[in-house]
Amino acid sequence: MLRFTLRQIEYAVTIWDHGSVAAASTRLGVAQPTLSAALAKLEQQMGLQIFIRHHAQGVSPSPAGLRFLTEARNLLSHAQDFQRGVVAAGSAVEGELSLASFATIAPAFVPPLIKGFMSLHPDVTLRMAEGTQTELYAGLRSGLHDVALLYAVDMAEEFTFTPLASLAPHVLLPATHQLAHLKRVPLAALKEDPFILLDIAPSRTYFTRILDSVGITPRIAFASPSLEVVRGLVGQGLGYSILITRPFGDHAYAGEELAVRPIAEDVEQGVIALAALKQLRKTRLVAAFESHCVQYFNTIGAAS
Amino acid sequence: MLRFTLRQIEYAVTIWDHGSVAAASTRLGVAQPTLSAALAKLEQQMGLQIFIRHHAQGVSPSPAGLRFLTEARNLLSHAQDFQRGVVAAGSAVEGELSLASFATIAPAFVPPLIKGFMSLHPDVTLRMAEGTQTELYAGLRSGLHDVALLYAVDMAEEFTFTPLASLAPHVLLPATHQLAHLKRVPLAALKEDPFILLDIAPSRTYFTRILDSVGITPRIAFASPSLEVVRGLVGQGLGYSILITRPFGDHAYAGEELAVRPIAEDVEQGVIALAALKQLRKTRLVAAFESHCVQYFNTIGAAS
DNA sequence: ACCATTGAATTGGTTAAATCTATGCTGCGC
DNA sequence: GCGCAGCATAGATTTAACCAATTCAATGGT
Numbered sequence: 062m063l064r065f066t067l068r069q070i071e072y073a074v075t076i077w078d079h080g081s082v083a084a085a086s087t088r089l090g091v092a093q094p095t096l097s098a099a100l101a102k103l104e105q106q107m108g109l110q111i112f113i114r115h116h117a118q119g120v121s122p123s124p125a126g127l128r129f130l131t132e133a134r135n136l137l138s139h140a141q142d143f144q145r146g147v148v149a150a151g152s153a154v155e156g157e158l159s160l161a162s163f164a165t166i167a168p169a170f171v172p173p174l175i176k177g178f179m180s181l182h183p184d185v186t187l188r189m190a191e192g193t194q195t196e197l198y199a200g201l202r203s204g205l206h207d208v209a210l211l212y213a214v215d216m217a218e219e220f221t222f223t224p225l226a227s228l229a230p231h232v233l234l235p236a237t238h239q240l241a242h243l244k245r246v247p248l249a250a251l252k253e254d255p256f257i258l259l260d261i262a263p264s265r266t267y268f269t270r271i272l273d274s275v276g277i278t279p280r281i282a283f284a285s286p287s288l289e290v291v292r293g294l295v296g297q298g299l300g301y302s303i304l305i306t307r308p309f310g311d312h313a314y315a316g317e318e319l320a321v322r323p324i325a326e327d328v329e330q331g332v333i334a335l336a337a338l339k340q341l342r343k344t345r346l347v348a349a350f351e352s353h354c355v356q357y358f359n360t361i362g363a364a365s
Numbered sequence: 366m367l368r369f370t371l372r373q374i375e376y377a378v379t380i381w382d383h384g385s386v387a388a389a390s391t392r393l394g395v396a397q398p399t400l401s402a403a404l405a406k407l408e409q410q411m412g413l414q415i416f417i418r419h420h421a422q423g424v425s426p427s428p429a430g431l432r433f434l435t436e437a438r439n440l441l442s443h444a445q446d447f448q449r450g451v452v453a454a455g456s457a458v459e460g461e462l463s464l465a466s467f468a469t470i471a472p473a474f475v476p477p478l479i480k481g482f483m484s485l486h487p488d489v490t491l492r493m494a495e496g497t498q499t500e501l502y503a504g505l506r507s508g509l510h511d512v513a514l515l516y517a518v519d520m521a522e523e524f525t526f527t528p529l530a531s532l533a534p535h536v537l538l539p540a541t542h543q544l545a546h547l548k549r550v551p552l553a554a555l556k557e558d559p560f561i562l563l564d565i566a567p568s569r570t571y572f573t574r575i576l577d578s579v580g581i582t583p584r585i586a587f588a589s590p591s592l593e594v595v596r597g598l599v600g601q602g603l604g605y606s607i608l609i610t611r612p613f614g615d616h617a618y619a620g621e622e623l624a625v626r627p628i629a630e631d632v633e634q635g636v637i638a639l640a641a642l643k644q645l646r647k648t649r650l651v652a653a654f655e656s657h658c659v660q661y662f663n664t665i666g667a668a669s
Numbered sequence: 670a671c672c673a674t675t676g677a678a679t680t681g682g683t684t685a686a687a688t689c690t691a692t693g694c695t696g697c698g699c
Numbered sequence: 700g701c702g703c704a705g706c707a708t709a710g711a712t713t714t715a716a717c718c719a720a721t722t723c724a725a726t727g728g729t
Binding site: 063065066067068107108109113114121122124125126127128129132133135136139140143144146148150156157158159202203204206207342344346 | 371375414428451462506508642645646
């Protein structure tokens, strides 16, 4: 158990600096007896006499007290530095921000987002992570991440969601497909085609829900958790797919040309949101990042 | 003003270590609501949420809280180290001891004293100083020295004195003096000789008091604050002196032979004592040094 | 030699803080 | 769904911090 308080240390060091209890009391804004009693108690708890009292001439440190006070001042500085750091972390936009992002969202949006944010707030260190929706939620719950960039589905009560953008899914066809010449492809026309599923939670349920909404029960030929593998399979002519994420250049990894077409039907859009734990009080840093995200997605006009 | 207490820090770190308020409360020996309230207050004062509460599953640090706790643990360790140091300084025989000594006492007694003490307590650092009686008293009063080795004269109420040895003064004559052949020299026989005075406070008053006690008003031919100068003057045949300190080999600096003789009359002895400030609570180190001094002077049989 | 001044300690009473016991509330596992 | 685990709240009590007024001791000026 600690036998002293920081306040006692602060008092003792101030008395040392002023060479007098009375002078220190005005400096600290407390009454002189308060200091006198606090000092006496500190000395008693430490079992060490710190000051020699000179009647009507203040006090001066004893030899042992001098060593005590020197170390005490170190400790006090440490405490003050600590507080400065904490106050800064809570009130200024600086420190460390842990951002997690859904795997298919990350490549397109995270780089420009953090570039913009870092240029606004150069003192911020960003820590990044990717994962499935389940991992992101677990990470928020456990305090691993401050915020997560994800699709606004499976939204539990315990999180707050700030909608950032609404993205339309598109149909992905081999360039050689007979419907590839259409500006907009009706899903109904693909009813009999083999379907290639991007199989990550929650994308899996989202895409099947879309097909269900237009009355299609897909014939799932392949399923892969990798976006690029799905695109490659489509490129090989093995079926069609529905995706939201659209990498630059409509070619698969191996180079096969792909046809990317809007869906003719009116289907549910994918809403990208920034999620955070509801019970967690927002730091200024998190608030700043959140508003930067909103502003960024407004700028690129992704919200439809 | 500091916005936290060491106790709050201690509580927060313990909660972190146990991952639970309840577990930490049993560990700390306080009730669970105490911790709950203390934590809530700390978070409020810091303007920062430190822990995420998981219902029925304890708590875990938030991202910002983790940084807070890491720094907080540092501060706590610092405080604990500090306390360990202070407790050790108060209770163990180690640390620093500031010893002042009267100039004519120092050369003969301080070296063997500190040699013996250091071999008993190797962890002690000794700081030494010399001075006149006035300077020694001032040094004790101001906290410059823990203890002072001096003659027990001018003993003010504010000091404690531990008598260590009682030393008889001796007469110092030129070897060629007509009384030099006597085993014991009566001061009365020197009534008309010129007197050479060691002129340091309080030696001056001590020696004149001795002469006064045997009915002599000395004819002071010379006075010097230096022991070796006095001995040299006697060696030159310029008079006699009375001294307590007796360097090895009865020769002056320049080599003249001196006759050192006991005083025939019964005169006041010089009492060497260890003085300390009465109002200053003794540390264990000071007490150990004091008893070592007593024991050392007993051993050499200097107390008569 | 006296007296005013300075500065620490003491006293008594008040307010704020820390802590306790008892109880309520909420999600998790069986 | 029901019990259990674990944090939060409420009310009461003890403890600590603080202040105003006073006392006491030593210094310095007249």
